[in-house]
Amino acid sequence: MIKVGIIGATGYAGSELINILLNHKDVELTYLGSHSYAGKKLTDIYPFFEKRIDIVLSDDSIENASDACDVVFLALPHSIASKVVTEEILKKCVVIDLGADFRLHSKDVYEKWYKTEHHNEKLLSSAVYALPEIHRESIKGARLIANPGCYTTCSILTLYPLVKNHLIDLDSIVIDAKSGTTGAGRGEKVQNLFCEVNESIKPYGLVTHRHIPEIEQELSIAANEQIVVEFTPHLVPMQRGILATCYAKVKDNVSEEDIKNAYLDSYNDEEFIRLVSYVPETSFVRGSNFVDIYYKYNSRTNRVIAVGAIDNLVKGAAGQAVQNMNIVFGFNEDEGLNRSSGV
Amino acid sequence: MIKVGIIGATGYAGSELINILLNHKDVELTYLGSHSYAGKKLTDIYPFFEKRIDIVLSDDSIENASDACDVVFLALPHSIASKVVTEEILKKCVVIDLGADFRLHSKDVYEKWYKTEHHNEKLLSSAVYALPEIHRESIKGARLIANPGCYTTCSILTLYPLVKNHLIDLDSIVIDAKSGTTGAGRGEKVQNLFCEVNESIKPYGLVTHRHIPEIEQELSIAANEQIVVEFTPHLVPMQRGILATCYAKVKDNVSEEDIKNAYLDSYNDEEFIRLVSYVPETSFVRGSNFVDIYYKYNSRTNRVIAVGAIDNLVKGAAGQAVQNMNIVFGFNEDEGLNRSSGV
Amino acid sequence: MIKVGIIGATGYAGSELINILLNHKDVELTYLGSHSYAGKKLTDIYPFFEKRIDIVLSDDSIENASDACDVVFLALPHSIASKVVTEEILKKCVVIDLGADFRLHSKDVYEKWYKTEHHNEKLLSSAVYALPEIHRESIKGARLIANPGCYTTCSILTLYPLVKNHLIDLDSIVIDAKSGTTGAGRGEKVQNLFCEVNESIKPYGLVTHRHIPEIEQELSIAANEQIVVEFTPHLVPMQRGILATCYAKVKDNVSEEDIKNAYLDSYNDEEFIRLVSYVPETSFVRGSNFVDIYYKYNSRTNRVIAVGAIDNLVKGAAGQAVQNMNIVFGFNEDEGLNRSSGV
């Protein structure tokens, strides 16, 4: 039984972390920190936790959390984690950062896309980009876990077998992604209001979305070659779910069998990846840590269309963070994650 | 470890049963029967079960199910269960009927409201109306469990302390109930289409809804007096959840303290009932077996307004059925039910 | 052709006013005032007006608006209108106030329910409570129009024939109302976010909602007796629509025929009231100025259940305001209002 802390517990990702960890047999929720609500009861913010956990929110000090806990999850706006995580903190506890600060290996790339200073370049090299299906071995001994972004988890996993096995033209990748609105966070903004989101779909962040360098970094490593991708996210009037529809030209002499084998080789033993014969729908993965992946070859255009679906708050955030914690601490990788929302 | 069967496994209640039981440590899902889909894989009907359960649907024979199982859940249209459940079946297995056939103690009342014949009056007397918070002791030894309806569970539990303690005028009860659309089932009807349900709210079944006699039966027993209630259900553009807003005139000389004590006396030890200080929202109970109950006294009108909220598929159907199974078989009452959908 | 101004043009009611008035053949939109967005283009706030109207938002000065216009609509938070509307203003233009400041005839009642000072008691007596189907004659010569609230329009019109004709017990009235989320306005609040509203229904403002005294005032006048009503509003995950489910005990010796005649007498000639044989759904009135009213007598409880449905932004706000303008200026009463959203 380990002690767990969460800094930023009252955002949507934080609340999902709590929800998952309450059914995890190897952990004790010890420290829940909140910037805005310190001193209040968690149930004042999220009444659905009544009778499940009775806890007062602490301040958002990683110092205090790390004194009390074996692992601390950070669910913070970007640029804060790189300020507060230090080598001293990492001696006291494992840090699993759900934010972006330690995902990109290059300080320059981070600063270019996030348009803000990175405060701790040194830690970038010790952080592990923790997509378990690709980097499981590196995660095992890690002290600083960079939990991947939601769009990136879905996009990278969907394209990885194609890229790694050199089956597609690398300059032909188009990722058209769609997300539920929890992905936009709990901020009090007009654009997040029910009456603005409902009955509408829209693209946003065209050409500039910050998950682009993260996708490019990981696919470039897989390809062993620098890749630039087209990525366009869209906001969908639903709460949870990400669907990534990915397009790429297939290289000459690549067969459908090659594509099939690439996916099987990469994922056949992965318990959270389902290579499905049905066309994915985000509702099929809602509340679960699964990634549904489907692909189809178009002989008229010589493209492969690969479609991935995840729950953005689970495999795209809190679930994957718990999966990473399970790997780091040697728990069963699916502990706490064997669940689904059903209909 | 007991063996469990479900007849009618592919409706929404059936699928929620499977979803709950997959996380129940004391059961093995042995027999899933379906009228429409026998011979198909469960995952052909509900792909979200991929990698969670790999099973082919059997026919909908309770005979076969009862040979293989210790308990059989029935999730069938009304009037079928009263035909197929027999004393012989009940010797082989416990039957938990999620339908209406064994809920009403009177054959006449059943036939009047359901406008169809009841096929087994004899079993009516051995069936237990299984609202655990009210009838727990009777459930313990039962072989035939009549699992309460969704609206009725919410309405009865919300009003029960007021009625039992004679705090309200019995002819003044108005229940205005609202339900998500899973309550309407998976039938292929125009009225259930997305474009007909979305962006609209409507009442239905005015004066004639079949949950009325069920509510009246249970509240009359509690009051020890025949009660007639006003009950109007509404369809809400959401998937899950029931909210029952209940109104009644408070008797003379009844104080707010009396009301408070009545609720505490009835429910203080109930793990699934939350007497909440916040105003209930159905999202707070989504995916959980909780009943949130709130009440407010209006001194201007001398009425109490009591509001209850449940997830219609959990406490209103599959969750309560599992709770009842847990009671019958002596498992922890919350086994498999310690969960919530979160945000 | 008259000149029209709107103060508070960028709220949801204001934008609906613009939308309606753009198809009104007798008006010219001359002055659009906004507190928050003065100096910006209207289409920066509501892009859907592109190519329909090209106008820069003015400040929210009723002084300036009244200099330029024949009629000024106010769509403001309460307590502002009573400050800025003066007899001098009313000499220059007709004022149609969509807010609450001139709806209640009693300053005391206003101050008790709104918990703030009323700034102009004198104007209360010259203001007309402008529910055309009840007070059309008074509206004709009015200079200060108090446009009724959304819940109140629906509740009063649904109950009026029953009350006026003394068919029901006046202390038995329960109004259970449900509203779409545009009714909550465009404020940047957590409770209005998509992820908080969607997939949930909740009551709010129990016992204290400010539309209660407005309903009571008008029904008391109709009954010629002081009435106190039970009124509970609910928030529904949809954008538009109000449904009021109203319950009341029928008096002895009142027949169903009496009820029918009461509705026919009151509304048979009203073009915006539809006495319908189907059970109302809010989608049936979406985008229109119609009120759908249905009633059913319950012989078991001796109650009548009357159900009304409106579009809260049209008949519940902007549409009724235009209807009132049409009456004041002698235009066709349905000019600009002969429309519906369809499916």
Next chain:
Amino acid sequence: MIKVGIIGATGYAGSELINILLNHKDVELTYLGSHSYAGKKLTDIYPFFEKRIDIVLSDDSIENASDACDVVFLALPHSIASKVVTEEILKKCVVIDLGADFRLHSKDVYEKWYKTEHHNEKLLSSAVYALPEIHRESIKGARLIANPGCYTTCSILTLYPLVKNHLIDLDSIVIDAKSGTTGAGRGEKVQNLFCEVNESIKPYGLVTHRHIPEIEQELSIAANEQIVVEFTPHLVPMQRGILATCYAKVKDNVSEEDIKNAYLDSYNDEEFIRLVSYVPETSFVRGSNFVDIYYKYNSRTNRVIAVGAIDNLVKGAAGQAVQNMNIVFGFNEDEGLNRSSGV
């Protein structure tokens, strides 16, 4: 004043046609034919037409409709129109077919994609593919109007200036389209149920969707070269709206100025096309006949991303059909179409 008939009046497109034509000053709705509901009142099927039109549905005979009307709209499943439209019919009335039967110039292409026989090849040459912004002149004298599909209208108009002006690599076009659920029709299918559509997004018809040859036909004509496109539609949990996110590689030596000029040249005088500076959202065009088009050049990938948005029932079906009727009969092109749903 002309007389108008609709065959297939009770589908979603048919009902929207009625809704639009009721506000059209130059037409009289004379004949509403329905296969399933002949003999019933229109308001039995769509109650929201109460007090707007009182008409009994006729049978779905184009023969009868053409005897009574100057123009007949067909809103039928594919392969029926090609059977019932004849030269004799076209002598009696103008036919505007909202279905697919006369859109493709080639019988072979039709039969390959629709997997059914085409019954009247001869009429294919006299039918006009009626996208007014591209083929207005041909529409003017036409007797047989092939009204374009919903996805195709949005996709073609979004890409047309790029293709026509030879600014993009023709084999690089990817169209990722998203549609509201009215596009799936009113069929009683499990997949269209609220609880299956809500809170989910999914692709469908990958590689095989029947709007592909229609897009290819029109873009090929514009390019004067055979084009093959990648097109993937998605179903979104909303009622109305299509968003087409289109990707293409920009040719060498093409500047952003060239792209801008191409759009301006093509559309600057088009009243229903809005070249917008904001990123399109489907809610901005809801209820209107507008097409919102936005484009952005990505210098990192050398692609242009062009985004189009329409209301699938208006510009994507009924609205464009009325626009075409207006052109054929010489009415103002926007008569009946100057409207929007607002918030």
